Amino acid sequence: MPRSRQPFSPFAAAVLALLAGLIATFVLFAGIRRLEHDKIELEFQQRANIRILTIQQQLDQTIHTLRVLNQAFVSFQDVSREQFRNFSQPLLQRHSYIQALNFHRVVDAEGRDAYELEMRRVYPDYVMRQMKDGRLVPAEAARQHLIVDYVEPLRGNEAALGLDVAPNTHLAEAVRWATDSGQPTSTALLTLAQGGGRQTGFLVVMPLYRHGMPTDTVDERRAAFIGDTAAVFKAEVLVEKILSESGMLNDPSLSISVYASSDIDDRNLAFRSGSRPLSRDELAAQSKSPIPHWLFRDQPEPVMHDFDLAGRPWKIAISRQPESFMARHAGSVATLAGGVLMSLLIVGFFHAMSMRSRRVHSLVEQRTAELRLANDRLVEDIAARKRAEDALQLRQRAIEASANAIIITSAAAPNYPIEYVNPAFERITGYSLEDVINRSCSLLWADDRAQPEIQEIIASVRELRETRVTLRTYGKDGRMFWSDAFLAPVRDETGVVNHYVVAINDITATKRYQAELEFQANRDTLTGLANRNLLHDRLRQASAYATRYGHPVWLLFMNLDRFKFVNDTLGHRAGDELLKVVADRLRGAVRETDTIARMSADEFVLILPERTEEHLSPVLVQRIMDAVAQPIVIEGYEFVMGSSIGIAVCPSDGMDADTLIKHAGIAMYRAKETGRNNFQFFTPAMNDHAMERLRIENNLRSALEREEFFLHYQPQVDLATGRVLGMEVLIRWQHPVLGMVPPDRFIELAEEIGLIVPIGAWVLRTACRQCVAWQRAGLGQLRVAVNLSPLQFYQEDLVHTVKGVLAESGLAPHLLELELTESMMMNDIEHAVCILRDLKSIGVHLSIDDFGTGYSSLSYLKRFPIDLLKIDQSFVRDITIDPDDEAIVLSIISLAHSLRLKVIAEGVETEAQLAYLKRHGCDYMQGYYFSRPLPAQAFEQLLRQRRSLSQDTSHLLPLV
CATH class of the missing domain: 3.30.70.270 (Reverse transcriptase/Diguanylate cyclase domain)
Structure with missing residues (x-):
């Protein structure tokens, strides 16, 4: 049996454990420290950008207010003091941070005494003054003064009334730029008359030009300049009220400075809340260290924003006030202390275990056989775990491949920290997993917490139920996008909720399309x-x-x-x-x-x-x-x-x-x-x-069916022979209840409702039949003139209709005259010319009625194949007393004859008018001097009497 390996040295084990613990503690400390720094940086950037946007928007609205006031002077030639007050009051109520609204009037040296005398009638103690060395003194003599003539509200601005602002170089420069450009222009910071010369502020001026004078060039605008409207601001009060009204002023953690220049210079300081901000160069000098700046220092860089206020560059600088180290870094410090303590405990543990290892070593060999027996069971457990891991990885890959953003959060109240986000979340929001880990989902709606859908999310979490909402969410760059969010609780094997899963779908494009549809609908x-x-x-x-x-x-x-x-x-x-x-x-x-x-x-x-x-x-x-x-x-x-x-x-x-x-x-x-x-x-x-x-x-719709229309005929007389050569047809309506309805009461109405087409066809047909009947009665070949309406003229079957009426009635085409107006042909010249040529091919006569009262063009007149021009009675009425009408009539006669056209004058009522027309070569006439429009029976009697104009035109005689 092989010799057993000797246990590891206790001292070496303790040293290695200490080193590993300290390294792990420092890595964890650095990670948490970095998260704390990023959170502070992001929160500061969001708060600063909101304040910058609020200040710039309110200043832009102020410029719009001045444009509204200036428009009042443009709309009215002379705005009274009372009108100025009425215009100004609602604007001042809406924008409480405006110190005053002024009207600066230009007063030259010659008119100064008269102006001061006039002002003393309103203000007995009035004296024209100017600012000199911060004090108000009587205005010195000058070639031209620019006087504060109107000021609202007067209370608190009494010192400005009557002030000559021309000597103020800053204001004079702004007025000159505004005059040349015609646009609102802001001054630099200057001393205001309000507050005894101890207040600084600025003015935005917009020029006023004399009504009726040209203003296309700079020289023309300078010549037309008569004054300007101005909005007066106490710089510090302006920004303070803007921030105060938006609830953004009382934040001790921020330092806000606003400069009326693109440079950070206390001479241009308009407002400051908190201490002076450090510039980027000063911060860069402090951060020159081999250690990352976020590790032991987390002061964010100040936010610098340049913008244009009425032609002058302004700058806003916002920085974060320093806080105590422990207030900002309690988590990382606690992690560092806990890690060191844990490392020491591990060292002690290893030391104790190494002492026991010698005793345990003797038992290892005894247990080896037992372990071999358990090895088979362990292999089976590993295989089962492998299958479970494969299934888990499959679900993980599915989540990562999803096009929707997936968030998994802990169920630990109150923040429900984020534990996982998929790649789609990073693509949609711009936040990486490192940005959001252990943070609340509330970062997605930033400061937009007034949405009722957020309360629905809170209620669903409290009640452990699913919910689905549509709400405004914000990416890492501050971009707003609409989200369709689904939230559901995740339960463990015992049924206890330990996580929440959130699926987010970006529906911004859909909402934008819906907004476009709503705009188109409204x-x-x-x-x-x-x-x-x-x-x-x-x-x-x-x-x-x-x-x-x-x-x-x-x-x-x-x-x-x-x-x-x-x-x-x-x-x-x-x-x-x-x-x-x-x-x-x-x-x-x-x-x-x-x-x-x-x-x-x-x-x-x-x-x-x-x-x-x-x-x-x-x-x-x-x-x-x-x-x-x-x-x-x-x-x-x-x-x-x-x-x-x-x-x-x-x-x-x-x-x-x-x-x-x-x-x-x-x-x-x-x-x-x-x-x-x-x-x-x-x-x-x-x-x-x-x-x-x-x-x-x-009743007009059924008048044709009830045969309530009839025609009157007004004779048209040849001035060369004095004989009747034709007649103009005029329609009349005999209503069974209303009696005789004048044409001006129903002709325009018939055009509006489209009945003029069938009525016009009836007039054409009836007139042609009557003309043929008189011919057959031996009363001569008379030419009948019928008016065409615009709707009739552009009917596709007009030519076919005229042909049909001529064929049906038997009237020769050259005895039919169709009267047209200039305006009806000007909508589509080419189409009108084609229609006229088709009508002319039938053989009918064409005339232009009321010539000279509409759109007259010689080039178009030359193209129209017409035979006759009809002079409107508005010109004939005063030809003997009005040189202009006389010239117009002579021009029409000359023009017509030069184009080989005949001329007829309508509305001839006096012998003098008749004599004038004959003397200047007019061809035909019609009017009350010869005869009023007559019904068919009376007109036939006139024809049978063979009435004509006498040679001396003194009276009417029948021919014998």
């Missing part, structure tokens, strides 16, 4: 305004608010006047551009809390909630109309878009959305009927008028 795709869905929802909310608190809600229904003319002349693309411009102007004319919606092509609805006035101020409505009516240049043409507005008030004019919109729409139509470009409040009488219009519309 917003107009062209203008970005609210659509009908969002309008009804906002109106329901505003109506409920008005009912509950007694504050009226004003609903404005706006329609653009002559928008169809833009579409017809320049095309739909130009119309779309015009609508975008109008939408932007409406946004600038109302408050942010108001709602603007686009109902249809050129119809907009505005909801003005929380208006506590007894009546809506006409000034507000006029301001909206004036904003829309500013000139718009599209494709080189300038348009001035008027608008008609109808106003309904909730709850007096209705409670539900549909009723309010209907009543406001009725008032809008009433505004159009009263001359357009005005506004009307809804009244019950308007509803009756609208119901009458609806009755007319309903």
